[in-house]
Amino acid sequence: MVSTFPHTHSVDVSQIRLAIRSLQPQLVEWRRYLHQRPELGFKEQQTANFVAQKLQEWGFEQTLDTSVPLRYQTGIAKTGIVATISSNRPGPVLGIRADMDALPIQEENEVPYRSQHDGIMHACGHDGHTAIALGTAYYLAHHREDFAGTVKIIFQPAEEGPGGAKPMIEEGVLKNPDVAAIIGLHLWNNLPLGTVGVRTGALMAAVEVFQCTIFGKGGHGAMPHQTVDSIVVSAQIVNALQTIVARNVDPIDSAVVTVGKFHAGTAHNVIADTAKMSGTVRYFNPKLEGYVEKRIEQIISGICQSHDASYELEYLQLYPPVINDSKIAELVRSVALEVVETPAGLVPECQTMGGEDMAFFLQQVPGCYFFLGSANPSKDLAYPHHHPRFDFDETALGMGAEIFVRCVEKFCG
Ligand SMILES: [Zn+2]
Numbered sequence: 234m235v236s237t238f239p240h241t242h243s244v245d246v247s248q249i250r251l252a253i254r255s256l257q258p259q260l261v262e263w264r265r266y267l268h269q270r271p272e273l274g275f276k277e278q279q280t281a282n283f284v285a286q287k288l289q290e291w292g293f294e295q296t297l298d299t300s301v302p303l304r305y306q307t308g309i310a311k312t313g314i315v316a317t318i319s320s321n322r323p324g325p326v327l328g329i330r331a332d333m334d335a336l337p338i339q340e341e342n343e344v345p346y347r348s349q350h351d352g353i354m355h356a357c358g359h360d361g362h363t364a365i366a367l368g369t370a371y372y373l374a375h376h377r378e379d380f381a382g383t384v385k386i387i388f389q390p391a392e393e394g395p396g397g398a399k400p401m402i403e404e405g406v407l408k409n410p411d412v413a414a415i416i417g418l419h420l421w422n423n424l425p426l427g428t429v430g431v432r433t434g435a436l437m438a439a440v441e442v443f444q445c446t447i448f449g450k451g452g453h454g455a456m457p458h459q460t461v462d463s464i465v466v467s468a469q470i471v472n473a474l475q476t477i478v479a480r481n482v483d484p485i486d487s488a489v490v491t492v493g494k495f496h497a498g499t500a501h502n503v504i505a506d507t508a509k510m511s512g513t514v515r516y517f518n519p520k521l522e523g524y525v526e527k528r529i530e531q532i533i534s535g536i537c538q539s540h541d542a543s544y545e546l547e548y549l550q551l552y553p554p555v556i557n558d559s560k561i562a563e564l565v566r567s568v569a570l571e572v573v574e575t576p577a578g579l580v581p582e583c584q585t586m587g588g589e590d591m592a593f594f595l596q597q598v599p600g601c602y603f604f605l606g607s608a609n610p611s612k613d614l615a616y617p618h619h620h621p622r623f624d625f626d627e628t629a630l631g632m633g634a635e636i637f638v639r640c641v642e643k644f645c646g
């Protein structure tokens with residue numbers, strides 16, 4: 234936890250901490266304002282307006298003119314915003330990414346700042362990400378002399394789906410000026426407050442989904458010889474799909490094939506004509522892209538053929554794996570160590586099979602996505618992400634802004 238001042242750091246560094254600490258009440262205020270007004274993917278209009286209004290208050294101009302040191306653009310990939318802060322000295326361009334969207338969940342927290350939008354909730358912490366990014370923009374706008382080059386702060390829509398990172402990249406957020414590296418964080422209730430999860434290589438998994446319909450031939454439950462039982466065929470498929478992870482993927486690599494949905498049949502004495510299943514595939518190694526998909530189709534097709542059934546398969550690659558660059562991960566690690574102040578606060582075993590569309594940014598430029606511990610069981614702030622009682626310890630907001638600012642000063646120093 235950030236509770237003591239560093240003794241060995243230069244005056245500069247402790248000044249960052251003091252300045253960010255004095256911002257803490259605003260960070261909390263912004264986060265709670267956004268928490269009360271959650272919006273689903275690509276509908277983050279109020280959120281975007283709030284971000285733009287703050288940027289304007291701090292002297293940012295809405296313009297494409299790159300000679301204006303504090304500028305922003307709205308409406309990128311519908312509701313996305315980019316705030317750019319250029320110093321007076323030439324230097325590299327660092328991107329900082331935050332997501333803004335909420336989830337279709339009815340909030341069950343009884344807090345004064347609970348969601349005012351029925352059935353929608355910031356249950357993943359993206360309200361916090363937006364507040365942290367705003368705090369970073371505020372600080373950097375007021376300390377342009379402390380770094381060289383440019384910082385682009387990317388407020389992204391629709392991380393929870395269908396994905397705002399890819400369309401923002403397609404609309405050019407990483408260009409003009411060209412982003413050299415990018416960082417981003419996720420508040421993380423799987424880690425306690427005062428810790429940072431950072432690692433080189435894969436942090437989060439690729440996310441792929443499939444939907445499959447098996448077509449058999451229905452009939453009487455007592456006369457199976459006249460039918461092709463879609464349930465029997467599908468049951469074999471579900472089992473055989475497990476061999477992809479157990480027998481096809483290199484055991485050194487991690488992968489998941491989950492059939493999460495299976496629907497068939499109408500009555501105990503009727504053989505089901507069709508069966509529908511859908512599932513998700515996860516893996517870290519980018520080399521597995523296309524491979525699991527191919528094996529799934531081979532298995533479904535082979536089993537169907539052997540039973541005289543047929544199938545329809547729809548397969549979607551949603552997000553690639555989140556792969557961190559070793560140099561930028563090292564930058565984040567060194568900065569995080571200064572902020573958490575103890576090596577025990579750095580958690581390298583923080584991989585998760587969850588996915589994130591930050592992955593698309595990391596495919597374009599080297600970067601590092603990391604987890605900022607935000608759970609505090611003593612305050613009952615430890616529910617998992619996407620839970621109707623999810624909430625986090627807001628002390629983490631200041632830590633997040635401090636890590637971002639220090640990364641800027643180290644990368645663009
Ligand atoms: Zn989420």
Ligand SMILES: [Zn+2]
Nearest residue numbers: 357358359419
């Ligand atoms: Zn999230």
